[in-house]
Amino acid sequence: MIRMLVVLPLLVLAGTPSRSAGLAQSPSPRVIEINAERFQFWPSQIIVMEGEEVELRLRSDDTIHGFRIVGASTNLEIPKRGHGNAVTRFTGSRPGRYTFECNRLCGAGHNFMRGEIIVRSAATGGTR
Amino acid sequence: MLPSSTVENYLKTIYLGSVGSDGKEAHLLPMGQLAAAVGVTPGTATTMVKTLAESGLVNYEPYAGVSLTRAGRRLAALVLRRHRLVELFLVRVMGLRWDEVHEEAELLEHVVSDRLIDRMDEMLGRPEVDPHGDPIPDAEGVVKKQQAQTLLTCPVGTPMTVTRILDQDKQFLRFVEHHDLKPGESVEVESRDEAADSVLLRGKDNRRITIGTRAASKLLVQVARVMLLVLALATAARAQQANPEAGFPSTGPISGYMEFHVNKADGDPTVMDFHRFVLLVNHAFTSKVRFVGEVEIEHAVVEGLEESGELELEQSYVDFLLSRPLNFRAGMVLLPLGIINERHEPPVFNGVERPFVDTFIIPTTWFDAGAGVHGEIGRGLRYRAYVVPPLNAREFTASEGIREGRQKGDEAVAAHVAFTGRAEYLGVRGLAVGAAVWRGTSQLLRTPKIESAVTLGEVDARYLRSRLELRGEFAQASIGNAAQLNENIGRGTGVPPNIARAIRGFYGEAGYRIWDAGSPRDLVAYVRYENFDTQFRMPAGFLPLKEFDRDAWETGLTYYPDPDVAVKADYIYLRNQSGVFANRRLFNVGIGWWF
Numbered sequence: 001m002i003r004m005l006v007v008l009p010l011l012v013l014a015g016t017p018s019r020s021a022g023l024a025q026s027p028s029p030r031v032i033e034i035n036a037e038r039f040q041f042w043p044s045q046i047i048v049m050e051g052e053e054v055e056l057r058l059r060s061d062d063t064i065h066g067f068r069i070v071g072a073s074t075n076l077e078i079p080k081r082g083h084g085n086a087v088t089r090f091t092g093s094r095p096g097r098y099t100f101e102c103n104r105l106c107g108a109g110h111n112f113m114r115g116e117i118i119v120r121s122a123a124t125g126g127t128r
Numbered sequence: 129m130l131p132s133s134t135v136e137n138y139l140k141t142i143y144l145g146s147v148g149s150d151g152k153e154a155h156l157l158p159m160g161q162l163a164a165a166v167g168v169t170p171g172t173a174t175t176m177v178k179t180l181a182e183s184g185l186v187n188y189e190p191y192a193g194v195s196l197t198r199a200g201r202r203l204a205a206l207v208l209r210r211h212r213l214v215e216l217f218l219v220r221v222m223g224l225r226w227d228e229v230h231e232e233a234e235l236l237e238h239v240v241s242d243r244l245i246d247r248m249d250e251m252l253g254r255p256e257v258d259p260h261g262d263p264i265p266d267a268e269g270v271v272k273k274q275q276a277q278t279l280l281t282c283p284v285g286t287p288m289t290v291t292r293i294l295d296q297d298k299q300f301l302r303f304v305e306h307h308d309l310k311p312g313e314s315v316e317v318e319s320r321d322e323a324a325d326s327v328l329l330r331g332k333d334n335r336r337i338t339i340g341t342r343a344a345s346k347l348l349v350q351v352a353r354v355m356l357l358v359l360a361l362a363t364a365a366r367a368q369q370a371n372p373e374a375g376f377p378s379t380g381p382i383s384g385y386m387e388f389h390v391n392k393a394d395g396d397p398t399v400m401d402f403h404r405f406v407l408l409v410n411h412a413f414t415s416k417v418r419f420v421g422e423v424e425i426e427h428a429v430v431e432g433l434e435e436s437g438e439l440e441l442e443q444s445y446v447d448f449l450l451s452r453p454l455n456f457r458a459g460m461v462l463l464p465l466g467i468i469n470e471r472h473e474p475p476v477f478n479g480v481e482r483p484f485v486d487t488f489i490i491p492t493t494w495f496d497a498g499a500g501v502h503g504e505i506g507r508g509l510r511y512r513a514y515v516v517p518p519l520n521a522r523e524f525t526a527s528e529g530i531r532e533g534r535q536k537g538d539e540a541v542a543a544h545v546a547f548t549g550r551a552e553y554l555g556v557r558g559l560a561v562g563a564a565v566w567r568g569t570s571q572l573l574r575t576p577k578i579e580s581a582v583t584l585g586e587v588d589a590r591y592l593r594s595r596l597e598l599r600g601e602f603a604q605a606s607i608g609n610a611a612q613l614n615e616n617i618g619r620g621t622g623v624p625p626n627i628a629r630a631i632r633g634f635y636g637e638a639g640y641r642i643w644d645a646g647s648p649r650d651l652v653a654y655v656r657y658e659n660f661d662t663q664f665r666m667p668a669g670f671l672p673l674k675e676f677d678r679d680a681w682e683t684g685l686t687y688y689p690d691p692d693v694a695v696k697a698d699y700i701y702l703r704n705q706s707g708v709f710a711n712r713r714l715f716n717v718g719i720g721w722w723f
Contacts, residue, residue: 115504
């Protein structure tokens, strides 16, 4: 019964990013520097090829911000200005659009502070 | 192609056999050991290992053994990640005992999707270890290194904390539990007796326990003070466990900002003013439906029917975050006009007080009950558009333009609705350019009914490059039927308010971070010029009051002992065009903070 409880959601969620895609990663991932400030990330749109691993280096120009990729385990705190970077890696396991957002209340316009990672299909040569 | 469960089992077994408890790859795993661990004959294991070697997952050295390649190691770590997260999930969420989850996890580790595992990880608060203390690799397969002291090797007489149980045999786990030696428990080695192959421990409640050296070698420990941190993390993880949408706090901690000012103007006594005390709260009903509220006390004291402080609800809305380009918002909203109205936390602007243009032309803080949409279209182009109540034209004045006409969501009369919208471009690093409009038909509330079409337009820009920050803003508003408003209001009060048919203002500011070594060595100097005229264009029959045609030179310093704390001082030379009223010098110092 317990097994069924856990396995059933698995079947529903079967169309999720492949865990084997990470094998195609390059030894030194492309580095993308992201600035965070009230109330925006720059860049707010990041394009990654399917299977590509990128290193995201996040720096704040003001207060503490959060960095959460919706639907993934990435959930960081970006330290205050002058207190260093937050670094994480992201692998474009499956083509699609992945929203990222600040998840630490940073001021009146906090909910505007969002962006997206676009993972482009390798099969189409990255055209979509 | 996804690896089969057989492949995953081989990789996991090689990983566990060749990687030490400290996370370092120690040695080649002999084929015999691998075959025994997997439960097959050596010949079968060798055939499988050769296949794995051809796939680039293992390095096979005949007569020596097998080790993992980088790709194989990553895959193996991800299998372990699934296994250990499933174990923790079964214990914490489903209430299974820690000695009965291993077998379940052995099966589930091959069928759980990455997405579900990621959700489990979030729900559990991104734990670092499973119920047995085994480290959980992160989503990239990276394993946090652990200290590798056992009860056989740790210092004698030192308080330690159990961190990991290396043997997950059911009977051994029950033995561990029986003696209160589970991860997190405190223990101290009193002595070791090599002749008797035993270790004497002082455990929970100072209870003395003697265990064999073999058992002692399977219990990893850390010095107790390090464990305090681990426990703190575990507490945080438990706190997040109740969160239905992990990764986003369901009810966030209270945030806020405060400003304390000392103002001195020519001819006036010095004023010490706790100008703003603002608290922000937020709540996520789900990850897509969120509430933000902001309550402000201005000037510290709020008393009824007196010209004193204000208690205002400046924001209280629910966002429906549907997609990047289209989201809905409803409630009490900040109107998207100018630089300051939506970005008014004290550390984000220079000057003790907000700019004059953002006070007299754009009536910051401008908020009202309303609803609308917001989102980002394309690369760096954002918009917001709301429908809100119009202004109350009866409150327009010569000195402050439309400022007092804000209805502030206070049973706002909305016989007509107003529209406000903003577009801004953020596509170049350091640059933010925006344009916004507010348009609505304002009324004299109550009788008589005189309608006044008000349109306010503004453009603004901020540019930050290295130590230099530039800001500029231009705003102008037109007020329809200004002559009728003046005549009608004048009939009631005896003095026409001299409302203009147009008000206008602009400013430019340059700030330079003259000390840029990071807080507390963080100092900005700035200079600003403002020009603002609330009598810019007058209706026929009314002359402008030139004392309200003003400009100001302002310079000052902003010091940041912390990025969220701004200590400010400025000097303002405020002029007017009347030729009657004297120009004024203003000195301000203040401190503002955000948390």
